[in-house]
Amino acid sequence: MQRAQPQLITTRLDKLHPTQITVGKLEVTLKRKQWGALGKSARATTLSSHWFPAVAGPDSKYYILDHHHFGLALLEEEVKTVNVMLMKDLSWLAPPKFWGVMDHHQWVHPYDGEGLRRDFSAVPHHLTHLHDDPYRSLAGELRRAGGFAKDVTPFSEFLWADYLRDLVDASQIENDFEKALTKAKKIARSQDARYLPGWCGVMVAN
Incomplete structure (x- = not known):
């Protein structure tokens, strides 16, 4: 049986879902400064060569597995679209089963700003709602x-x-x-x- 290959998809950045509760806001600020230092051509090159690994979850929403800091920095810099590398399609799973699979693969980090594990429902639905740690x-x-x-x-x-x-x-x-x-x-x-x-x-x- 042929295995499904990852797919590169262009999508709206503000539609991506986090798989963690917190970020380091100082690190987001640093990435914004790095982005601000780039010229128009360099920004275009960066966006075209960079992709966010993601899993398709319930309702076919994309849950990114990495680069949350960069994603939030780009959102704050009003970037509209990015590339997503779809690593796995779990869109057919009900939410409890979906999060169980994500946890099994270590694709979710449901820990708050005090290092305490929380319920999966505590994971924000939007990058701009990530808490500072x-x-x-x-x-x-x-x-x-x-x-x-x-x-x-x-x-x-x-x-x-x-x-x-x-x-x-x-x-x-x-x-x-x-x-x-x-x-x-x-x-x-x-x-x-x-x-x-x-x-x-x-x-x-x-």
């Missing part, structure tokens, strides 16, 4: 600063965000982000963090 912003900047390596593990930055949540004060992230980042860099190298995806610390021989 400052620790996700810190984790994203930590990765860019070399604190840990980019990893294919689903939602790896959120795993780091949850690790940092108990070790860095939220007030420090808000009031002195650079100081919070310096602390996070030190924490990221510790042996306690070695279970996390992309850990770059030094292994200690037993």
Whole structure:
């Protein structure tokens, strides 16, 4: 039997559905700045070469599996259409079964800004309704600063965000982000963090 191949589809950005509850708003701001620095031609090239992996869910709505920060940044920059790579068609499933399958494949991250798991109904219906998690912003900047390596593990930055949540004060992230980042860099190298995806610390021989 021939397996279905992913399909590239052009669709309206404001019709895409998230598969997570939060984003790091500082990271969204950074992506907006990067977009703002591009000329018209570079923007067109970026949009034509970039695609959002997605699953077709109930009512044939597209649920994106990645690039939520970029998607929200583009929406705030009033971009209208984007490319979606349809990875799986689950549109025929009832919502409870759909979310169960999404959870099984680690295609959904139903955790709030405090790192607590919520019901799937808490996942927003629109990218602009995503909540801010400052620790996700810190984790994203930590990765860019070399604190840990980019990893294919689903939602790896959120795993780091949850690790940092108990070790860095939220007030420090808000009031002195650079100081919070310096602390996070030190924490990221510790042996306690070695279970996390992309850990770059030094292994200690037993």
